[in-house]
Amino acid sequence: MHAIEKILAVAAGKSEVKAGEVVFARIDVAEVNDLYLQVIKSFYELGDGEIVIPEKTVFVFDHYSPAPTIRSAENHKKMREFCREKGIKNLFDIGEGICHQVLVEGGFVGPGKVVIETDSHATTLGALGAFATGVGSTDLAIALKTGRLWFKVPEVIKIEIKGKLPVGVMAKDIILHILGRLKQDFAIYKAIEFNGGVVRALSMDERFVLCNMAVEMGAKTAYIQPDSSTYNYLMGLGCDISVFSEYQTDSDYIYSAKYEFDVSDLTPQVALPGSVDNVVSVSDCEGIKVDQIFVGTCTGGRLNDIRVLAEVLDGEKVSECTRLIVIPASKRIFMEALKKGYVEKLLKAGAVFSTPGCGPCLGAHEGVLASGERCISTSSRNFPGRMGSPDAQIYLSSPLVAAYSAIYGRITNPLHFI
């Protein structure tokens, strides 16, 4: 069996499961974000009563943080009331950060856990060796009512990343490159395991980027086998790692497909506006003027991303032709960035900071785009209309490409300077 199958088997109380089988699995973490009042509606439609897993339930206010409209403020209010009424103590209110990061920092997620979130980028958490997947509101409500949810055990695709990662090339470039090759419907209903020497050498911040964007290929979940980096990272956050269980994939497990990518010659990559899998090397789109640079989100708003940005912009100025918005993925990251002096460097360079959360990533607030504007962003989605006007254009890149683009006000190839 694959490690993912073992996690699901244990959660379903079975000794064995196989791909295609439907299991009812015990849920270890059920996370609701502030977009989905529908969770509460569906919960009550299922009947009155208590939440059977109050201590495993987590609410995070991240997409509308702080509330930009009266309606979103009303939604927050109803959610706070619901948490109080139902005895949910894990309410991370505005400014705590983006759900996927908050769950990690809160010690909720680690190897072997079964995690559902009302957010498709739940796949991010597979970087810690958990089974984590995004669900809709009604599924989440069922889990709150029963403590369980059904899953079809996925086939697993193995993606091995090997070679030597060139200087100036980041995990974001790797995953954009893979997406450009394999396309956005490549892994629908399936799981992706990332492996290989390059993955082993990546920091956790970078591993999260790979798993985060696995969902852009349609994957149900992503997985990286835990190793010493995983445990060091968790212990560094102050997590009690004895509550986690690591599972190993059997040597005779048959993957549904295997792919190898040698990244030794990889260059920084950019996804062109409109679709995440329309990916080119930055040298094929350099010079394009950008009105906004956005560094943030559950993909590109971690400490490493802000460090890269601050190091490039140290002593420089954001071009007058553009604006730079930086939103740390969590309050904890924000504080670390302050302590390390990144925030000051960036403010001096002309960056604008906003409350930890999703920011303009989904077009709700804090830097949405006007028609005809172009933005280069470290986020994961560039669908038409994603960050505001349907006529705005979003380019996706690494924080390093974003950093140099901020200085020149145009998409810029960092390799010219490294």
Next chain:
Amino acid sequence: MDVIEGIAFVFGDNVDTDQIYPGRYLDLSDHREIALHAMEGIDPDFVKKVSQLVEIGPVVVAGRNFGCGSSREHAVIALKEIGVRAIVAKSFGRIFYRNALNQGLLLLDVPELKLNEIRGGAKVSIFLREGSLFFDGILSFRFKVPSESFLRLIEEGGVISYIKKYGKLEF
């Protein structure tokens, strides 16, 4: 629910949930209000065109990976509430698929669908238990007949009514 008929609204590949239901309306929770923005990110006139149909509802026809992207159940709710009878696509985003099952919106995987041969506005007839569908009575495609438990879930109007009636979910 053996035969379903409707008018085809044809879309391409990778229609994501931001296009089906733009993020700026995510703070809505009333289903009727949600429905007013169905497909707004890709066809701002969709709701108007659908409301002009008399007696016959819309059937959404699409290519690969329909409903990919964000997990927003609003996307399914909008389409169901506006009266979409079924969505026929080459494949679906998986969270969208689950959400549709939960809300009782019929989805059919039809990998062989040839989008360029299908006329927007064509009359669609779906023979659920035979696994075939026709456009204008001529052009036909086959699909795998959905399981009884799947059909029961749709017939009951989604997972909530199903659980209320049968006590629990089974496959």
